[in-house]
Amino acid sequence: MDFKRFLKDLQGIVGAENVVYHSDDLLVFEYDGSVDRGMPEAVVFPNSTQEVSRVIALSHKAGVPVVGRGTGTGLSGGAIAPPGGIQVAFPRMNHILEVDTENRLALVEPGVINLNLDTHVRKFGLRYAPDPSSQKACSLGGNIAENAGGPHCLAYGTTTNHVLGMEVVLEDGAVVNLGSLARETVGYDLRGVFTGSEGTFGIATKIAVRLLPVPEAVRTFLGIFPDVETACTAVSTVIEHGIVPAALEMIDALTIQAVQKVTDAGYPDDAGAVLLIELEGLQDEVDEIGDEVEAALWETGASQVRTAEAAAEREQLWVGRKGALGALGGIAPNYFLVDGVVPRTQLAPVLGRVADVSRKYNIPIANVFHAGDGNLHPCLLFDERQPGALDRIVEAGTEVLQICVDAGGTLTGEHGVGLEKKEQMPLVFSEDDMAAMVLVRDAFAPDNSMNPGKIFPDGKKHTPHAHPPAHGMPA
């Protein structure tokens, strides 16, 4: 293929200013939030569905693989371009097209930032519930591709429970609608299949989401515990009381130290674990259940319990949690986050075994996670510049995943498989399982030209160093 010609054609579709192809500039498109790297040949910023469709049709004809890019906060390498591929990114398609307050839904473009949607609809007394800790930065396109979760998904469910439908461009450029604005779908729930497909089925160009009313009262509890085991007991105790908090998050000692180094989140230096619990509902409910939660925290051995109801104070309690992953940068330049899920009752023993892996490999592991739904996030800390470091991390990470699977859990709670966990898929799925999944993908993308090389094991070792773009040329 004549790449110069291809670039010209791309420019013809979206405008010269909306194609990035200089090799210097492409350096900032080789990463996402994960440890993976890979340089695209070009990045395209379309302005409309039509442009997306033409870009994809053109690439399909030219045999160039295409990967969508939201804002690159993904933690499984999902947005990393496959060799020879281009990225289609959505900073120009970032409009909230419609908010229907009566039917409580919104129609948005894929580049809309999660928090911006929530902030916007709060003016109407509504909210967008799924709140990944990256919500300030991540896009809704990325959210549906990864079926993102978040602290409040414990009570409200993950992204898939909030997406009503989407407009999708398929690999040949065809534009189709999946799902509907009505709440019931007739026939196969293709909307549900698309959510979480990690960009391998097609590119979403419009997304309809469900909105919820803002609850009357919200109360946040912060419990300080001497160690993780005690905090795990507290989690079980709260749940055994029949309470379903809106959020239930845990932060361990290493993470606490990292956070406190950057901001004073109000955690004592010697705290072994911190639990964050949030209740939402009617004022009476929150008052009544709140007392129970507080009692449960004290009973199980909390050394301190703090509560807040005013927005600003609650925000303060959340500061440490929201910034936790970033804060790890103060301890080590890189983290490899394992997104394993385990049954809630297994939390304490699994964390114990994770600590064994940490000792065995001599790799510090920080834990900050959605305790309420058993979604662990052990972060293996390392420095990618040290020779062989990444290989050891991947090995240790695999061991951690094996522990989760052995405990009756699975590979990923919310970040997707992407590049990072594809070789671990056989830990939970048989050849037949995966072959069935490929059949589903083929129904959408028979030529596998949308985000190829992700999700399914292909024996290619996970070697995330950058490959130089083959066609990079000076502008």
Place this chain on the structure above:
Amino acid sequence: MVQPFAGFTGRDAPAESDLYRCVHCGLCLSSCPTYVETALEMESPRGRLALMKAVNEGRVEITPRIVSHWEACLQCRACEAVCPSGVPYGRIMERTRSQVRAAGLQSRELKRFSRFFLNSALPNPRRLRMGANLIRLYQRLGIQKLVRLSHLLYLLPGGIGKLESQLPPLSKRFFGPSDAVHPAQGAKKMTVALLSGCVMPLMQGPTMEATVRVLTRNGCDVMVPQGQGCCGALNTHAGDLENARAMARTNIDSLMGAGVERIITSSAGCGSSMKEYAELLKDDPEHRNKAIRFSGMTQDVTEFLVGLPFQVPTATVNRRITFQDPCHLAHAQRITAAPRTILNSIPGVELVEMENSSLCCGGAGIYSSVQPALSQRLLKRKMDSITATDTQEVITANPGCMLQVEMGFKSQGTNGRVRHVVDILDEAYGLE
């Protein structure tokens, strides 16, 4: 790893321990004015840091294209304030610029600007003052040639070289250092030294005078010692660390005189720079310890007044105002409450918050001169937020912001006015 290129070199190379704190999480993107404006990853904190890492690792050399992304950075440090990883972006960028400068790879605009202004005028208060006298003469007499001669147009925001008619008027009276001590009114609480600075005493003399009155009124003996000069912030930002160090030493030696308990400035940019002298001079055997003490003694005037605490004015100033957070106050010094506390204490003042008050106005020191296009776009955005508050008066706490927003009002053709927090506090005291 193969390292085809040399990477950063020398003692002013960005520290790896700073650079590799960035875990590319992206949480800074939405706070970065240039990313908000362009939506391009190259013009984001994460992108700029990635380019630095690539250079550091020897994967690429410093190219004009890479430099252009670094130079488009306002050094507003909004990213630093929100970064959960504590990436010290400000000093990383200062050191990166020093590398670019050492390699002679700065853009033409920046080079031209540096030659006269950073290398000659700022480190040399007398020369600066002479130039300003010329400009004032020009403004009185309209002798355009003089201005071109003096090159002082570069002092002014917004590519104003082309907009001579919009030249902001210099103060009728210049402010400046002297041997005099301005005595405390009433019981004396403290002796403070005030930084006179470079541009502020020439452009905002009355604000400097108001600062002295407000401080004396609150029980401070105020000295404005001779021998001091520009704080060096603009040099530091441009990566001219050598001149900046010399300027820092001068100020340490002149301002930290006998009996001085605090060093006060009413310029947020200068305060931020002086609080970082300790970092700037950390390898200077003679000045290292003094610099640590100096930085510890430095306070922004609003921070100082609230800490005193200041006397709440009793007279009423009936006015609706809005407040613009200077980047180097809000992000670099993390001071956002103190100015608001002062404003809210003045009877009759109604503070209407604007949207995105701490998003840079595009002034950013010399940025408005060397990056006029992006600067103007940010100014437009700022003026829209200001207009939406329906107030006629913008209060801020930094000379650069004052000039930039004044420019904004001028180009809008509206007659809003811009003042410093101490101006309105002084006004209130004056009415008592």
